[in-house]
Amino acid sequence: MKKFICLLLAFLLSLQLAGCSVSDGRLSWNGWPWESSSELPRKDDTEKPLLPQEGQEEPQRVEVEVGALEGDLKQLPTGLAFEGGPYAYTQQQGGYECLETQEQQCYLQMEQAVFQISAQQDSRGYYPTNHITVQNAQLDEAQLRKVISAFTADHPNVFWLANTFGYAYTGQDTEVVLYSLLAPQECAEKQELLNQELQSIFVGEQAIAERMSEFGRELYLHDWLLARVGYDEAAAQDSQDWQAFTAYGALVEGEAVCEGYARALQLLMSYAGISCRLATGVSQEDLHMWNVVQIDGQWYHLDPTWNDSANMPRYDYFNVTDEIISLDHTLDPNYSVKDASDTAQRYNLNIPACTATQANYFYQKAERINALDEETDRRIITALRTQAVSGAATISFLLGDGLDYEMTVSQLFLQSPYKFLYYVQRANEGLESSQQIDGGSVLFAEVEAQRAVTVKITYQNAS
Secondary structure (H helix, E strand, O other): OEEEEEEEOOOOOOOOOOOOOEOOOEEEEOOOOOEEEEOOOEOOOOOOOOOOOOOOOOOOOEEEEEOOOHHHEEEOOOOOOOOOOOOOOOOOOOOHHHOOHHHHHHHHHHHHHOOEEEOOOOOOOOEEEOOEEEOOOOOOHHHHHHHHHHHHHHOOOOOOEEEEEEEEEEOOEEEEEEEEOOOHHHHHHHHHHHHHHHHHHHOOOOOOOOOOOHHHHHHHHHHHHHHHOEEOHHHHHOOOOHHHHOHHHHHHHOEEOHHHHHHHHHHHHHHOOOOEEEEEEEEOOEEEEEEEEEEOOEEEEEOHHHHOOOOOOOOOOEEEOHHHHOOOOEEOOEHHHOOOOOOOOOOEOOOOOOOOOOOOHHHHHOEEEOOOOHHHHHHHHHHHHHHHHOOOOEEEEEEOOOOOHHHHHHHHHHOOOOHHHHHHHHHHOOOOHHHOEOOOOOEEEEEHHHOEEEEEOOEOOOO
């Protein structure tokens, strides 16, 4: 019987993040003239810390006896969720690329071990996975935390791991054991449910279309995710509700907190052939997780949690730069520049610089307004009519640098000449009765940092 030192993963990138604050920013709506109001529909006051907070003790190191598992292990299904999807699967490797050679050996063994789970529950209620042996290397605790962080950051499909691990040294070798929250049979059943959900998105009559651009795939899956998932307020207050912190919780159960949103989006991007990483940091004094996504060779920040508004689809954090995200998000430092002497410091593994704007949502999809003139009127009326014919939920505008942002928003929505009401009236002249837009019930969201406005399209015959 071998004794392993077991530790909580208190310093992991992947530790459950709860209580992500989500703001709908400035929303204005209703009436002529429309009155401006602000709404913060979701603000969580508590946070489950990634790290011990001031005055709290470090995680205790506990010796746990672990016997031989070979005859007791159950093999979970491995491989992709389905065959024959429209896009080649992309294995995320941002974490792996940060590791040294011996650390990579440990990581690669984890890819096998986590699918081999003991049927016997230990005294703490966990199910040990198969042991990992890194030969001729004694990896210290900080290195093991880094490896597990890298592995979990690259594998959103592995949703069953407990927030603890064990390690021991045998001669010059390092032995590591991870733990499952679920028994093998239940884990396999949940795997199958997740795979079925993924298959429904990528294969079949209602699946994502073929030959879409990377931006098109990203937008489709982002919108699908936000239509499918609701923010789990209860889990935000109780991190014991662990499924909400996983891709499984988001995609199968339909409820998640920020970590679940980010991991689900990363998994969807993998099956869409797009590189996607997890980013952690602080936003409005709360710990938070979001994504960075590579589109056409350029990296962008994408925060699905903050885009998930209760009132209307939002794209405020869809493919934005470091400069934009830093207005209300503070990234944890990359591992390469963290203070090596501070073992409790939070870090990201490998977040690239995000400076491009080409795939920003407003750059790609918003209607430009450089002047409130007749040419702009004709173009916006046509665009609004097109959106209505397609049943679109929103239309966005990007205001030119030569315009005063606040004054132009007021002229569009809040005071004479009430240009948007004019656009609605003229667009309705060319629409069928089932497509008519309700000009008296309009909700718009200002995104001043990007000089954009998103307007919810409400239809007169909507139930």
